[in-house]
Structure formats: structure tokens, C-alpha cells
Amino acid sequence: MSARPLRRQPPRARRTRAWAGDPPAQHDAARERLLECAARCVARGGMAGANVAAVAAEAGVSRPTVYRYFADRQALVEATLMHAGRDLVARLRARLARLGAPAEMAVEAICFALQEIPREPVLAAMWSEALLDADAVASMTRRPALDWSRDALQDLVRAAGWSRESADEAVELMLRMLLSLLAAPAPRRSGAALRAFLMRRLVPALGLAPSGRSSSR
Numbered sequence: 001m002s003a004r005p006l007r008r009q010p011p012r013a014r015r016t017r018a019w020a021g022d023p024p025a026q027h028d029a030a031r032e033r034l035l036e037c038a039a040r041c042v043a044r045g046g047m048a049g050a051n052v053a054a055v056a057a058e059a060g061v062s063r064p065t066v067y068r069y070f071a072d073r074q075a076l077v078e079a080t081l082m083h084a085g086r087d088l089v090a091r092l093r094a095r096l097a098r099l100g101a102p103a104e105m106a107v108e109a110i111c112f113a114l115q116e117i118p119r120e121p122v123l124a125a126m127w128s129e130a131l132l133d134a135d136a137v138a139s140m141t142r143r144p145a146l147d148w149s150r151d152a153l154q155d156l157v158r159a160a161g162w163s164r165e166s167a168d169e170a171v172e173l174m175l176r177m178l179l180s181l182l183a184a185p186a187p188r189r190s191g192a193a194l195r196a197f198l199m200r201r202l203v204p205a206l207g208l209a210p211s212g213r214s215s216s217r
Contacts, residue, residue, distance in 0.1 A: 043121040103203045110178055
């Protein structure tokens with residue numbers, strides 16, 4: 001009786017090493033690595049790339065690993081937006097530090113963001129698609145985003161003399177104004193015309209006087 005030929009086993013799928021073989025040493029370093037991966041995913045594929053599966057694949061880890069640092073997709077979106085905006089915030093603070101009147105600071109903050117956000121790949125992708133993405137819309141006015149934005153505008157908050165509650169309301173209003181202007185820019189209003197518009201409409205809504213004195217606290 002002849003021996004049966006040995007059946008060749010299909011090759012096993014090669015396992016990828018977690019973190020590409022270079023695991024972060026600390027929790028904060030791991031979170032930073034995941035945010036860098038999320039930024040690359042968004043820059044390549046827009047908001048659709050800001051999901052747990054894509055970030056896990058980019059980092060070479062499992063989805064449960066990503067969930068260890070971010071509770072859900074919305075938390076990941078919020079953190080990615082804040083991470084991508086760190087350099088922009090530093091430059092905004094430097095710009096506002098040269099101004100004295102709260103009204104001028106508020107107008108400058110909006111104009112600066114309108115100019116700089118489209119130049120940042122991750123921020124541009126997230127803001128341009130915000131109206132089409134429920135998580136991105138919600139993230140703009142949730143507590144983490146408000147706290148982050150209030151911190152970015154700390155010079156304005158101090159100059160205006162706002163309380164914590166007033167600062168939260170003012171920052172929320174500025175974020176909503178910014179989102180509106182980014183989503184539907186007025187083609188005939190830019191530069192001096194835009195600043196004049198914001199001085200007339202945004203500044204009074206913030207309780208600020210054009211002269212820089214707060215009209216209400």
C-alpha cells in the first residue's frame with residue numbers, strides 16, 4: 001500500500017508586531033503615538049479616517065488597545081483635533097499678546113483661525129467636513145473642546161474679565177461663529193471688511209465694547 005502524499009499546509013498569516021516592534025514606554029507616550037497615527041489617517045482620508053479601526057491598523061495595535069486610551073470615536077476625534085491644533089494655539093497666543101483691547105483680541109482670534117486652519121492638513125480636513133460628521137460637530141462644543149479653547153484664549157478671558165461661566169459662553173459663541181465662517185465663507189468679505197463685520201456683530205454679542213471695555217460681565 002503506497003503512502004499518501006503529505007498535504008501542504010497553507011502558510012500562516014504573518015503576525016505584525018505591536019507598535020511596529022517599538023512599544024512606547026509610558027502611557028502618555030502611547031497616547032501621543034496614537035494621536036500621531038490618527039492625524040496621518042485624517043490627512044489621508046479626511047474624517048472617515050478618524051476611526052478606531054484605522055488608527056489601530058496605522059499604529060500596528062489592536063482596537064482594544066486604542067479603546068484603552070480613547071473611550072469611543074468621538075473622544076478620539078476630539079483629542080486628534082486638539083493635538084493637531086497645538087502649534088496653531090501657540091502662534092495665536094503670540095499674536096494676541098501684542099494686543100490690548102479684548103474686542104481686538106476676539107476679532108483677531110477669529111481672523112487668525114480662518115486664515116491658518118485651511119493651511120493645516122488635519123485641521124482643514126476636520127473642519128471642512130464637520131457639518132457632515134455628527135461626531136465632529138458635537139466635539140466642537142463639548143466640555144473638552146471648550147476647556148481647550150478657553151485655555152487657548154486665556155489672554156482674552158483675562159483682559160475681558162470674564163467669569164468661568166461667561167468665558168464658556170463666549171468661547172462657545174466664537175467657536176460657532178468660526179465654524180459658520182469656515183463652512184460658508186462670504187466671498188466678498190475679507191480683510192478689513194471681515195474685521196469690521198466681526199467688530200459690529202460678534203463683539204457686542206460677547207459683551208465687549210469696540211473700545212475694549214467690557215459692557216457686561
